[in-house]
Amino acid sequence: LKVVAARLHRVRMPLVHEFQTSSHRKAFLDHILVELEDASGATGRGEIASSSDPYYAPETVESCWHIAEHYLLPAVLGRPWNHPEDLQAVWSKVRGNYFAKAGVDMAAWVLWATVNGVSLADGLGGTRSEVVAGVSLGIEATIDDLLTQVAAQVAAGYPRVKLKIAPGWDVEPVRAVRTAYPDLDLHVDANGIYTADDLKLLRELDAYRLTMIEQPFAPRDLLTHAELQRTIETPVCLDESIETVDDLETALALEALQVLNIKVSRMGGLTPAREAHDRARAEGIPVWCGGMHEFGIGRLANVALSSLAGFTLPSDVSASEKYYARDVVEPAVVAVDGVVQVPTATGLGHLVDCGLIEANTVAELSLRP
Ligand code: OSB
Ligand code: MG
Secondary structure: OOEEEEEEEEEEEEEEEEEEOOOOEEEEEEEEEEEEEEOOOOEEEEEEOOOOOOOOOOOOHHHHHHHHHHHHHHHHEOOOOOOHHHHHHHOOOOOOOHHHHHHHHHHHHHHHHHHHOOEHHHHHOOOOOEEEEOEEEOOOOOHHHHHHHHHHHHHOOOOEEEEEOEOOEOHHHHHHHHHHOOOOEEEEEOOOOEOHHHHHHHHHHHHHOOOOEEOOEOOOOHHHHHHHHHHOOOOEEEOOOOOOHHHHHHHHHHOOOOEEEEOOOOOOOHHHHHHHHHHHHHOOOOEEEOOOOOOHHHHHHHHHHHOOOOEOOOEOOOOHHHOOOOOOEEOOOOOEOOEEEOOOOOEOOOEEOHHHHHHOEEEEEEEOO
């Protein structure tokens, strides 16, 4: 394969429901769609799902655009490759910048799967034909507002609900939701806001039969994650802490996690995400696929990844309609009773709605070798 043209579209879409975490609040998203074209005219699309601001991870939409335009795409354009895994070596000199890498990696995987006539899931070695989806609910103005959100998602059939927590919005909302839904698969995500001073408070959460506590402490603070895990029954899950497979090895050595959230974007693409899955699986650590409110393209990559055998917990791959009134793929991603079908068609598996992409594009760029 040889990429002879690359295109970037910065696409803006409003969220159906505003979303707030301990680190940021958002009403619309700008994601960058990456399109790679080979000499035969075949194309593959990927999605750079960075937040606009550097509050979840260090990257921004602008930094991703810059890295893709000046480093990643020039390295890929005109260079022959056989498998998307080969691209890891092509940009091995670029440190970090995982979201930017992920969008290009994803486009390469989709292009490769398309040219080889396989579905993305089959290309990755997936074994499931459907994946169980959970929903992630933001911080709301009141407990009643939160209960309304939970009720809507439970009624829609989702079997797992994750609540964003932050100081002042932790034990109380958890108690309220647990009381209303005694058997719900429930977990919390702090996006790294707590410190070792909050260990006592976090241990209180152990009483609510949560499936996990996700990223309570800062990304680099693996020691405090390990300390919490030693003193509670509830599994500690890492998200922001794990950007590379080396990070995972360190966290495993420190016993800082019992569950792993794998995000394609946070780890720099499907290739490293699959490697993290393989390592966690070998260590008996259950994994699930986290999301970044992806548009349909990134969402379908998440669905394909979630078809790997080690993804035994529900993933944040909710239906398109949970996020967007209209999605960039045709048909939209749907969930029935919280279950999403893994596409079997070649490549991404759904068509891309080019008209919607054009209509929502706020910047674009074409590159050739
Ligand atoms: O921590 O998982 C997170 C969204 C933006 C940034 C960070 C996170 C999230 C989510 C949403 O939880 C997951 C989804 O796409 O549904
Ligand atoms: Mg998280």
